[in-house]
Amino acid sequence: DAGVTQSPTHLIKTRGQQVTLRCSPISGHKSVSWYQQVLGQGPQFIFQYYEKEERGRGNFPDRFSARQFPNYSSELNVNALLLGDSALYLCASSLSPPRDRDIYGYTFGSGTRLTVV
């Protein structure tokens, strides 16, 4: 079975440009979350989507947006790129809908490494 797939794996962009990152969840998973991991830090939550609806948003500026498609794949868009947006962007999928005391963690894709120059 395919795991969480993300594309592209690496990307170099210039300040001010826009970027779109893509994620396909594990088959059967309806929830997709996006995380940003800068060097030396743990991942930080950006968005969570379930059934094409945004279910949560982290402390990121409006330059960050996302959407989920009917096939549960997702895109993360970042506008007006800044040098500080350079990071590993991780997509995670899970079986959610959220249930009480769901003990399962999330499965992460291998990420997109974005470098802004």
Add this chain to the structure above:
Amino acid sequence: RKEVEQDPGPFNVPEGATVAFNCTYSNSASQSFFWYRQDCRKEPKLLMSVYSSGNEDGRFTAQLNRASQYISLLIRDSKLSDSATYLCVVREDTGRRALTFGSGTRLQVQP
């Protein structure tokens, strides 16, 4: 103050050693707890969930103290392949249910 705090390390230990990592969290609404492992330049992978009663998976033992908001991971008989960064993760079980990660503790097991 960070929501999840970990000693960044690095912990340099010889093969066969026992090593313990600690983690504290500040959000008392946190309900689920995990340890993830992350190899250099790779994605985090779930190592184990953490339960109040404590749980063990082979050489790995995790403990949770809800009253102290403290989580631990013990690795016995360290192997070279255990070298990685260990991320302490908490999650609220209501609302957005996002994972909150610590910055990770780096372990280097030496021959």
